[in-house]
Amino acid sequence: MGKTHRVLVASLAVLGSVASSCGSDAKDTAATTAATSTPAATATAASNTASATTVPTMTGTITVFAASSLTEAFTEMGAAFEKANPGAKVIFSFGGSGDLVTQIGQGAPADVFASADDSNMTKLVEAGNASGTPTVVAKNSLEIITEAGNPKGIATLADLATPDLVVVLCATTAPCGKLAALVLKTAGVTVVPKSLEDKVKGVVTKVTMGEADAGIVFATDVQAAGSKATGVAIPAEQNAVTNYSLVVTKQATNTTTASAFIASVASPAGQAILAKYGFLAP
Amino acid sequence: MSDATRSIASPPRRGRQGRPGRPGRPVGRDRLPALALVLAMIAVAFFALPLMGLLWKAPWSNAWSLLHKAGSLTALRLSIVCSLWATALSIMFGVPLAWLLARVEFRGRGIVRALCTLSMVLPPVVGGVALFFALGRRGFVGQYLDRWFDIRLPFTTAGVVVAQTFVAMPFLVLTVEAALRQFDRRFEDAARTLGASRWYVFRRVTLPAIRPALVAGAVLAWARALGEFGATITFAGNFPGTTQTMPLAVYLALESDPAQAIVLALVMIVMSFAVLIGLRDRWLGAVTTRSA
Incomplete structure (x- = not known):
C-alpha cells in the first residue's frame, strides 16, 4: 500500500515536470x-x-x-x-x-x-x-455575397427571405453574425438560414463552393473572394459598420x-x- | 455464468479467506515491473487530469438550468440519432468491406484498404471539403443527386450522418478485418462440408465468432461519430435542430457561454463513459474470459 502510494506520487511528480516542460514549446x-x-x-x-x-x-x-x-x-x-x-x-x-x-x-x-x-x-x-x-x-460594413455572377438575381436584403433560397449566415457569436442580425432587423427581413457558421470565412466558402446561394459577410470578404463571388451592396440606411x-x-x-x-x-x-x-x- | 462453469470443472477452490476471484485473473498482479507501473500511472493521470479539469470548472449550482437552456437538449438528441445512424451504416457496409479485405485475394487490395481507412488520418475538415466536392450541390456526384433525385446533403441531418459515417466506418472495418483474419477458417469449411450455405455459415459460424470484434468496432465507430466535429461543420454546416450536434454546440457555446459548454461536454462524457463501461462488462468482458 505504502509502496504503491509512493509510486503514485512519484509518477505524478514526473507528470508534472513533463507537463511544465511541454508548456515551453x-x-x-x-x-x-x-x-x-x-x-x-x-x-x-x-x-x-x-x-x-x-x-x-x-x-x-x-x-x-x-x-x-x-x-x-x-x-x-x-x-x-x-x-x-x-x-x-x-x-x-x-x-x-x-x-x-x-x-x-x-x-x-x-x-x-x-x-x-x-x-x-x-x-x-x-x-x-x-x-x-x-x-x-x-x-467595415456588410454586403450580400452571392455566387459569381449572382445567378439568383439577388438585389436586396428582402430577397434573402425567398423560401427556397439557400442562405448561410454567421453565428451571433461572430461579429459578422451579430451585425447581420442587426442589419436584417433594421431592414425588417426575416431570413431562415441553412447554417450559422462560426466565422465569416465559413460563409464565404459555402457560397463560393456553390453550396449556398447567398450570405451576409463583410464588404472586404466579397472583395477578397475575387472572381469567385459577386457582392450586392446593402443601402447605407440599412447597413451597419463595425x-x-x-x-x-x-x-x-x-x-x-x-x-x-x-x-x-x-x-x-x-x-x-x-x-x-x-x-x-x- | 462462466464463473459457475469453471468452479464445477475445477473443484479445488481458492483459499477460503480470499474472495472467489474471477477466472483468468492474473495471479502475479504485483509483479508488474516498477517502471511499467509508473508509466501506466502517468498514462492514467494523463487521461484523468483533463476530465478533473472539467469537473473542477463545472458550474454545479446552475448546471441543470444550463442544460435546459435553448438548444442543448436538441443538440443532444440530434447527436444520439446521427451517431446511431452512422454506426448502423458503418456496420451495414463496413462488415462486408472487412470481409472483402480479409478474405478475397485481388490485385490492389492494399490500395483499397488504404483508401478505405484514409479518412482516419485525414484532418476531418479536409474530409468535409472532399465530401463537398463529391456530394455537394456542385460535386461531381452531388449535382446528379440534386438534379435527378432532388437529394441535397449539405445543410441536412442526412449530411451529418454522411460526414460521421465517413470518418467513423474505418474503425469498424479495421477491427472486424483483424478478427476475420485471426478466425480459424476450418470451422467455416467444416460447416460448408456439412451442407450449410454460404450465407448460413456467415450468419451462424463466422458472425458469432467475430462478435466481440464487431461490438468493439461498432463502439469505436459510434464514439468517433459522436465526437465528430470538423467534417460535420464543413460539410453539413451548423444549424440548431438539423445539423448542430453536441460537439458543434459545445464549440459555439465556448465563445458565448463557457459554463454551458462545460455542462454540455460533461453530458457527452457521462454518456460515452456509461456506454464504454456497460458494453465492456456485458459483451467484451464476458466473451474474452470465456475464450481465454
Missing part, C-alpha cells in the same frame, strides 16, 4: 530570442529616458491573433512590417474574434489581438487580458515589437494596405 523559443534583445532594449530605453533619440529595436517574433476577415490585408501587412524591420517576424493566427478571445483567455500565446468588433474587444479588456487601450484601425481594433495582450512577451506592429497598422502605409482590401478609414 515553440512559443518559448520565440520568447527566449525576444528576451535576449527586448528587456535589454527596454532597460536602455528606461535608463535613457532623457534622450528621446533611443529607437527601440524591433526584433524577435510576435504572434498576432486576428479576426478572420483581416486574413488577406494582415498577411500583406505582416510582410511589409517584416521588410521594414528585418529582425522581426510576425506570425498570424486567424479565427473568429470570439474564438480568439477564448483562446487568449486560456493563455494562448498571443502578443497582439485584432478584433472585428467592439464587443469582443471589450470582452478581452474586461477579462483583464489586454495591456493598454485598444486602437481602432479600420471600419470597428476593427488592435491591442497588445497582457501575456505579450515582446511588447516593443507588438506595439510597433500596431503603430504600423495605424500609420499611413498601413492604412493604405487596409484601404486596398476594402476597409474603411476609422
Whole structure:
C-alpha cells in the first residue's frame, strides 16, 4: 500500500515536470530570442529616458491573433512590417474574434489581438487580458455575397427571405453574425438560414463552393473572394459598420515589437494596405 | 455464468479467506515491473487530469438550468440519432468491406484498404471539403443527386450522418478485418462440408465468432461519430435542430457561454463513459474470459 502510494506520487511528480516542460514549446523559443534583445532594449530605453533619440529595436517574433476577415490585408501587412524591420517576424493566427478571445483567455500565446468588433474587444479588456487601450484601425460594413455572377438575381436584403433560397449566415457569436442580425432587423427581413457558421470565412466558402446561394459577410470578404463571388451592396440606411481594433495582450512577451506592429497598422502605409482590401478609414 | 462453469470443472477452490476471484485473473498482479507501473500511472493521470479539469470548472449550482437552456437538449438528441445512424451504416457496409479485405485475394487490395481507412488520418475538415466536392450541390456526384433525385446533403441531418459515417466506418472495418483474419477458417469449411450455405455459415459460424470484434468496432465507430466535429461543420454546416450536434454546440457555446459548454461536454462524457463501461462488462468482458 505504502509502496504503491509512493509510486503514485512519484509518477505524478514526473507528470508534472513533463507537463511544465511541454508548456515551453515553440512559443518559448520565440520568447527566449525576444528576451535576449527586448528587456535589454527596454532597460536602455528606461535608463535613457532623457534622450528621446533611443529607437527601440524591433526584433524577435510576435504572434498576432486576428479576426478572420483581416486574413488577406494582415498577411500583406505582416510582410511589409517584416521588410521594414528585418529582425522581426510576425506570425498570424486567424479565427473568429470570439474564438480568439477564448483562446487568449486560456493563455494562448498571443502578443497582439485584432478584433472585428467592439464587443469582443471589450470582452478581452474586461477579462483583464489586454495591456493598454485598444486602437481602432479600420471600419467595415456588410454586403450580400452571392455566387459569381449572382445567378439568383439577388438585389436586396428582402430577397434573402425567398423560401427556397439557400442562405448561410454567421453565428451571433461572430461579429459578422451579430451585425447581420442587426442589419436584417433594421431592414425588417426575416431570413431562415441553412447554417450559422462560426466565422465569416465559413460563409464565404459555402457560397463560393456553390453550396449556398447567398450570405451576409463583410464588404472586404466579397472583395477578397475575387472572381469567385459577386457582392450586392446593402443601402447605407440599412447597413451597419463595425470597428476593427488592435491591442497588445497582457501575456505579450515582446511588447516593443507588438506595439510597433500596431503603430504600423495605424500609420499611413498601413492604412493604405487596409484601404486596398476594402476597409474603411476609422 | 462462466464463473459457475469453471468452479464445477475445477473443484479445488481458492483459499477460503480470499474472495472467489474471477477466472483468468492474473495471479502475479504485483509483479508488474516498477517502471511499467509508473508509466501506466502517468498514462492514467494523463487521461484523468483533463476530465478533473472539467469537473473542477463545472458550474454545479446552475448546471441543470444550463442544460435546459435553448438548444442543448436538441443538440443532444440530434447527436444520439446521427451517431446511431452512422454506426448502423458503418456496420451495414463496413462488415462486408472487412470481409472483402480479409478474405478475397485481388490485385490492389492494399490500395483499397488504404483508401478505405484514409479518412482516419485525414484532418476531418479536409474530409468535409472532399465530401463537398463529391456530394455537394456542385460535386461531381452531388449535382446528379440534386438534379435527378432532388437529394441535397449539405445543410441536412442526412449530411451529418454522411460526414460521421465517413470518418467513423474505418474503425469498424479495421477491427472486424483483424478478427476475420485471426478466425480459424476450418470451422467455416467444416460447416460448408456439412451442407450449410454460404450465407448460413456467415450468419451462424463466422458472425458469432467475430462478435466481440464487431461490438468493439461498432463502439469505436459510434464514439468517433459522436465526437465528430470538423467534417460535420464543413460539410453539413451548423444549424440548431438539423445539423448542430453536441460537439458543434459545445464549440459555439465556448465563445458565448463557457459554463454551458462545460455542462454540455460533461453530458457527452457521462454518456460515452456509461456506454464504454456497460458494453465492456456485458459483451467484451464476458466473451474474452470465456475464450481465454
